[in-house]
Amino acid sequence: MTTSTSSTKQKTIAIVGGCGHVGLPLGMAFAKAGYHVHLLDINAQTVAMVMGGKMPFVEEGADALLTEVLASGSLTATTDTSVLKDVGIVIVTIGTPVDEYLDPSVGTFDAALHTIIGQMSQGQLLVLRSTVFPGVTDRLGRQLSSMQKNDIDLAYCPERIVQGESLHELTQLPQLIGGYTERAGERAATLFKSLAPTTIFLRPVEAELAKLYANAWRYINFAISNQFWVIAQEFGADFAKIHSALRQDYPRMKSFARAGFAAGPCLLKDTMQLGAFDHGSFVLGQSAMMINEGLPYLWVQQIKKTYDLSTMNVGLLGMAFKPNSDDVRSSLSYKLRKVLILESKKVLCADPYVQDPQLMSQEDVLAQADLIVIGTPHDCYRSLAFRQPVVDITNTISSTR
Ligand SMILES: NC(=O)c1ccc[n+]([C@@H]2O[C@H](COP(=O)([O-])OP(=O)(O)OC[C@H]3O[C@@H](n4cnc5c(N)ncnc54)[C@H](O)[C@@H]3O)[C@@H](O)[C@H]2O)c1
Known part of the structure; x- marks a missing residue:
């Protein structure tokens, strides 16, 4: 790969869960900041809605921005997981519910990550943005090593917006960065500095607890x-x-x-x-x-x-x-x-x-x-x-x- 294709790839993002309350505003914010963003979501109906320029939920300032980033071609939505192969950065924003006993229901999240990692290759940056159970990032880092995929950089960067005001808050709030390695932390910080005024480094488990x-x-x-x-x-x-x-x-x-x-x-x-x-x-x-x-x-x-x-x-x-x-x-x-x-x-x-x-x-x-x-x-x-x-x-x- 030439240097210019490699740097273009670094400016492309796939957001898994990209048509949800966290993924969609985040995707639009990165698209506005100069990234090429693919929103990947299993909900085909919401994907079609977003591609048709209609917001699936109420979010201040989002209707106009969605029209703008779709028209510029900097944002697309899809159900096709093959987009994961072609991007430099993968951000995970899928739901992390608790089960009927109020315990984290980790099975669905684990299964989704298994699929995501299966499509990813060395050199990509994987950012967990969903709110996760403490220890999940370190465990995933160990799994990547055992799968010989330890050249995928992994970081946990929690979402802290208040729903409905994401687009404003994403440009105002400091971003917490929990890199599994120093290099992963630096790459994630570079990514979020394109939106936010400040980045704050923590260990992954500290960012999860925060x-x-x-x-x-x-x-x-x-x-x-x-x-x-x-x-x-x-x-x-x-x-x-x-x-x-x-x-x-x-x-x-x-x-x-x-x-x-x-x-x-x-x-x-x-x-x-x-x-x-x-x-x-x-x-x-x-x-x-x-x-x-x-x-x-x-x-x-x-x-x-x-x-x-x-x-x-x-x-x-x-x-x-x-x-x-x-x-x-x-x-x-x-x-x-x-x-x-x-x-x-x-x-x-x-x-x-x-x-x-x-x-x-x-x-x-x-x-x-x-x-x-x-x-x-x-x-x-x-x-x-x-x-x-x-x-x-x-x-x-x-x-x-
Ligand atoms: N809503 C908030 O204000 C908020 C704020 C901070 C953090 N969070 C955290 O962010 C995460 C997402 O929350 P949300 O409110 O955006 O949820 P959501 O349900 O609105 O969005 C999740 C999206 O993920 C999609 N999805 C589920 N499984 C998928 C898969 N395997 N592949 C691709 N897409 C998949 C769903 O179709 C949905 O569109 C949760 O962990 C939540 O705790 C939410």
Whole structure:
């Protein structure tokens, strides 16, 4: 291979899981930064959607950028794994869920990596971007050696964006780089410096733990606020007022989270991954799960003190796991719906962002419900006029954010 073809190859990237919430914005950001990016995904429907210029989920600034990078030819999407052979860099962003026992479900991830490595050759850079169980990168490094593929450079570089604002954050956040070797770390740092202001070097296991600590830390902080909310209820006190009073001109409480549903595809799952790594003795994480996951039950008990739900049609507004998003993965609004179904005459659900045949239109819910419960604090709910009483779980209507 000539030097110029080799340097062209170094500017080509395949992103495995490339049409997902992490892979797609990352791919678009690299395409904009001058790389040629192939998004490789097993979901043929999403691949076709992306190639047709349509974003499969809500992401700020992504619609215009997708059109731009498709038109320039710097980004393509495919289901064909043979692209892995022709690139300089492979980035893995596939999901890493926990199983029904809340243990990391490593089998699928291992199988995917087996396929990926089977297609890769010496000299390529392999970056793990998915959130992984601690020790996965070092184990993969040892596997590469035993497969005589130790000239593939391996690094773990966790994704730390907040979903929905990836494109902005990818250019703002420092990137953690955990190279399996020094050379792998340097190559990964060069890659991420094309997007980010700073790179920070850690050992792979430190970078893996750093990512899990970040999510577990947030999850535990939400649990603290939710536990304080429960205490306030017991004393007939207004948690939102206490929260606001404590944060006013008092710097040490600025990071005090609001009470509300702590859900979504990452926080609980990653706290449980850390718990599994700690051989099940991560007491703080387990307690946080009990508090956060118990919140829908506690809210229904609270609502029942004021309303006879058995005689009421309850309208639940907001099914996504976070505001102004269409993502329902692990949303606690769905758990709240289940509990409300047990207690109410009827439960009617709506969300302007979410496509789900179980949902109704917002107009119908507002027309038919005797009581409204706001599950997700979408901004658009602030301007609604309600003719019925409203249970405002996250203080959406009354607070300014
Ligand atoms: N969503 C977030 O905000 C976020 C933030 C930081 C880290 N993470 C981590 O990033 C990883 C991905 O999360 P996500 O939210 O993007 O998941 P996702 O489900 O949105 O995307 C994963 C994509 O991978 C594809 N895929 C699955 N198996 C594949 C395979 N074998 N080959 C090719 N494609 C495959 C799926 O079709 C999907 O499009 C997870 O480990 C998650 O914990 C997510």
